[in-house]
Amino acid sequence: MxxxxxxxxxxxxxxxxxxxxxxxxxxxxxxxxxxxxxxxxxxxxxxxxxxxxxxxxxxxxxxxxxxxxxxxxxxxxxxxxxxxFMFPLGLLLLPCVVFPLLGALTSGARSVSTGSGEVPTEVAQPAGFNERFSAQPEDEVVEKKLQALFEEMGMRSVTLEAHSAKVEGHVIRVVTARSSRLKKVSDGDRIRLLEAMEAVADEHFASDEIFLGLQGRLLWGGHSHRGAGESWSRVVDGSTPNPETDALLALQQREGPSAAGAEPDAPVAPSAGTEPVEPSAASAE
Incomplete structure (x- = not known):
């Protein structure tokens, strides 16, 4: 007993x-x-x-x-x-066992809380994105509006960022929402988040090309794109394209034809066996 x-x-x-x-x-x-x-x-x-x-x-x-x-x-x-004798011996050895165990449990709890979204995750952006895209005042307005909207929806761990770039009068904008809890968000909720971002983008950037994205700790889990004057194309999956990379590629494609047309004509080299004509000799004849 x-x-x-x-x-x-x-x-x-x-x-x-x-x-x-x-x-x-x-x-x-x-x-x-x-x-x-x-x-x-x-x-x-x-x-x-x-x-x-x-x-x-x-x-x-x-x-x-x-x-x-x-x-x-x-x-x-x-x-x-x-x-x-085992009981008093156990009392003496108890701190040697309990304190390391408590330390391991505390560090594990901290890592779980960090992974649950209490601390935002730093994610590297594609090379060249920060040099070409920047946050304009109108981007900051949209960023603050979406941040307040997501907090009302209960997504307090989401970090919003908005950037834009302009080439030959064409504006390309990128709006991203990052959260380390995105893995726990269902596809239906991700669609609702993208729809909210699309509605705000239509309200403020009706004539611009826009890339939207939802990112978790590592992977992107939601992507939406709309060209100027076009309808939205939305994808929700476990891994979706990077909107920042797509926006940078779209910017480079628009800069390609303009850069090629701005290049001056290269001088034509004289053919073999043809001597250049002196201006004085041509006028004397």
């Missing part, structure tokens, strides 16, 4: 002696018993307590209290019984 704390009565025969018996009215052989209690905590016996000696007549079995035997004639009662 599981007992938290208590004491268990014990007895043992430690020897025999010849002593007068009150019932037999003569000297008979008596067995000497040691009676004591073992104090225990949980299932660990700790120490002996309440030791006394009783002698029993071997003829009539009369029990009577006896004085302690002479030292050395019988073995002493053990102070610590069996595994009793």
């Amino acid at each position: 599981f007992i938290i704390t208590g004491s268990s009565p014990k007895q043992q025969v430690v020897g025999e002696r010849v002593a007068p018996c009150q019932d037999c009215r003569q000297e008979t052989k008596h067995r000497v018993h040691r009676h004591y209690a073992v104090k225990h905590l949980f299932w660990f016996p700790l120490f002996s307590m309440g030791t006394k000696y009783v002698q029993a007549c071997t003829r009539c079995n009369l029990h009577s209290e006896a004085p302690p035997p002479e030292p050395g004639s019988v073995p002493l009662a053990p102070l610590l019984h069996r595994r009793g």
Whole structure:
């Protein structure tokens, strides 16, 4: 039976002696018993307590209290019984086991809370994006509006960013929402988030090309694109294209034809065997 704390009565025969018996009215052989209690905590016996000696007549079995035997004639009662030393030893070693375990659990809890979205995740942007795209005042307005809208929807761990670039009068804008909890967001909720971003983009940037994206800790989990004067194209999946990379590629494609048309004509080299005509000689003829 599981007992938290208590004491268990014990007895043992430690020897025999010849002593007068009150019932037999003569000297008979008596067995000497040691009676004591073992104090225990949980299932660990700790120490002996309440030791006394009783002698029993071997003829009539009369029990009577006896004085302690002479030292050395019988073995002493053990102070610590069996595994009793394990409990005090465990108390001494408990801090050595508990403190490292608590430290490991605390660090694990901190890593879980960091992964659950309490601390935003830093994600590297594609090379060249920061040099070509920047946050304009109108982008900051949309960013603050979407941030407030997402907080009303309960998405307080989302970080909004808006950037734009312009080439030959054509404006390309990128709006991203980053959250390390995106993995726990269902596809239906992701669609609603993209729809909210699309509605705000239509309200403020009706004539611009826009790329929208939802990003988790590592992967993008939502993508939406709309060309100037076109309808939205939306994708929701476990891994979607990077809107920043797509926007940078679209900007480079628009810069390509204009850069090629701005290059001056290369001079034509004279063909082999043809001597250049001197201006003075041509005028003399």
